[in-house]
Amino acid sequence: MTDLDTAYEPDDEKVERHASWAELFFDLVAVAGVAALTHVLGLELDAAGLGVYTLLYLTFWLSWTTFMLYGNISAGRTRVVRLMIGMIGLGVMAASVPGVAHTVLGHGNDQRPVTVFVIAYLATRIYGAHSWRRGEILLDFPVVQYSAGLLPWFISIWIQERWKPTLWAVGVGLDLLLILAVSGDKLLKQVQAKFTAGAATRRRRRPGAGPGGTGPVIQGVSVDPAHLSERLGLFVIIVLGESVVQVVDAAAGAQYGIGLLATGIAAFVLLAGMFGLSVVFGYAGLPHLSAGRISTRAALGLHCLVTGVVATLGVSLSSVVGHGSDALPDSGRWLLCGAMAAYFALGVATGVASRSSDPQRTISRVITGIAVPLLLGLLATDASGRTLVVCLALVVLAHLWFERRSVPVRGEV
Template identity: 40%
Template sequence: MTRAPTNVPAAEVSPERHASWLELFFDLVAVAGVAQLAHLLHGEPGWHDVGLYVVLFLAFWTNWLFLTLYGNVAKENTHVRRLLAGMFGLTVMAAAVPGVQEGGKGTAFAVAYTATRFLGRTAFRDRREILLDWPTVSLRVGAIPWLVSIWVDGPARPWLWTAGVALDLYFTFALSQSRLLQRLQEQREHLSLRHALFGETGDGTPGREGTVTLAHTDTEHLAERLGLFTLIVLGEGVVQLVDAGSGAEWDARFFAVLSGAFLLLVLLWSLSLRRGRGGIPGLGNDAPPARLLLALHCVVTGALAALAAALGVTVEHVDGRLPQQAAWLMASASGAYLLVATALTHRTRPGRPTRLLTAALPALALCAALGLTDGADHRPVASVWALVAALGWFAWWTRETQAAEPHRTEEAENSPR
């Protein structure tokens, strides 16, 4: 007989649960992955490079998320070998990013993605669970274009990857909880019928009770893991500054850019982790549905990784003009971050629209001005400090959101262990 409760209580959350040593070790692959993906945006990236970055970041983040959700739900029952195998798959994906448009490395990336995706899916299948919070962990459709791309070379391959990512995004938000519950009910009836007619369960084993249950995430533990990923991305920004600064001439302009870029990362850290939740700026305790929360995390971390790469390019060009593409990338990434922060701050404190507009509009206008300015006027020092002014202005005018939830500072300082 199959259990399929229609009214599922919220998952019991232990306030003492933190990321395990295994999960922290697994998250190390994010360091390598983000670092390699950032290299796609070095130099003077074109639209094709930016598009490839978006697709590959979504692919890497999705596979990281599938295995993170598995550990979140399985808790102490997490299979160590499965998680380590997924870690190896993500490592191969990261290593294949440089030259991913070449035949061999592109094939390796597709194979590693498909295999890691299979690990994440089978983890929930073996547990006989359907995760309502992110339903694509149980679906295969998004992996099909990636599987096909293993045998396809040339310009068609990135388009197949784009199709796979698009299918995942579509089904993530198209499958409502009611439709998933209906699907679960149909499975229950099918298994009950097979048991009545043949004396077997859905896995084909006579006499065993087949159970398909609904799984829910541990929201506090998931927020910690998401915050750790964001912290890793911000750390990559520091690495970009160090790498670029090691080959630059250390003069007054260099220190002006370096100090501004570092202050910018500090502001992003404060907004995301001290005054946000799960690494997402402006997010309060009344979090949106898990699907939207995870989607926002993907947007924020993708923007932060792109901004980190652009900051590295800025330090490299400290003695000259900043390339138009780098300035546009910095402006776009900062603007996307601010839009998310503005929307979530409004959701947290809807009663102060005038103050929020005072914070958001000048900050967004500065980002737009930087992105639309002619390339000949892009000076590294002015560009970096314009973004510092934009983020600093926003942080100053929205500072009362932290005071509204005084426990947030204590959580930020005490977690993770």
């Protein structure tokens, strides 16, 4: 019988790695947390609601990334129990989201869910950051081994409720700044210098001591690109699937009719088309991206944005199903059209970075993928949500058609 906390060492290290069952289980729990964020936009579809939604989404993504990269580096040494403890933390965070949304957005005064969420986030991130073997420095994305961004979250436990989101924003901002500013190579040199200086100090204090006892060996480690691209692609697929679930759940409570059927089909076509652009014609879940074209840090940053946009789109589509043939309010229309424009804007960025398209194709992507959704948001004030979804689905299908004609299928990630 295999001990859950015993690392599995493959017999042939050259065997191509794929996501393990435990990693897939972990991804599902993380996406369940992202799905819980629908409670935030369901309460307030304004700047405050979007701000809280973004902050909470980033907490789930950063927590997921910490454990995902641990599994990527550890490979056969990954501890299943460690992943499951991380899942418990994510589960507690997800269960606390509705209470956090009610309290932070001024719909309630119960501070307990807020405190539970903050403690669970702190514990999950800290535990994940200490998953690495002693002496390992992740060169590609070192922010997961830092805790500086958690300090404002810790302070927020004792701060008045109206200041909590500000401190959370500062904490997340520090993490994002570290992603941009911290170099893995420089960090490795700093840590090596620190341990070398510490060892020299200990030798001076003990003149008779031998050369041993210099502390742990510090080494830089890098991600497995193939395994990373698979995990990123799978996460996008699961988020798309969760968006389909939200549409189905909204349809179950709506009045049955031809209009509902048309809206449901259009929403499914739109999400399925995004699957095609991100996975079949993309790489690592990013549309228009080619393998080996951008750095790991850039790929992770773009992945955060793409999955956030897809999750937001799921909320918008479920709202459209609920409104039926009625026109969406301005905030709902802009959320739907803005999310689609953001998705295609990210696709343009990855396409340019991949050098996978000529200027003419890039211009066409900008016009059809960015300009059309923005014009719909600006001008289609009287159009029903159903009409908007159909138009956006046609845009996605047009992009798929052009991709299929001009780009060979790269296969699922």
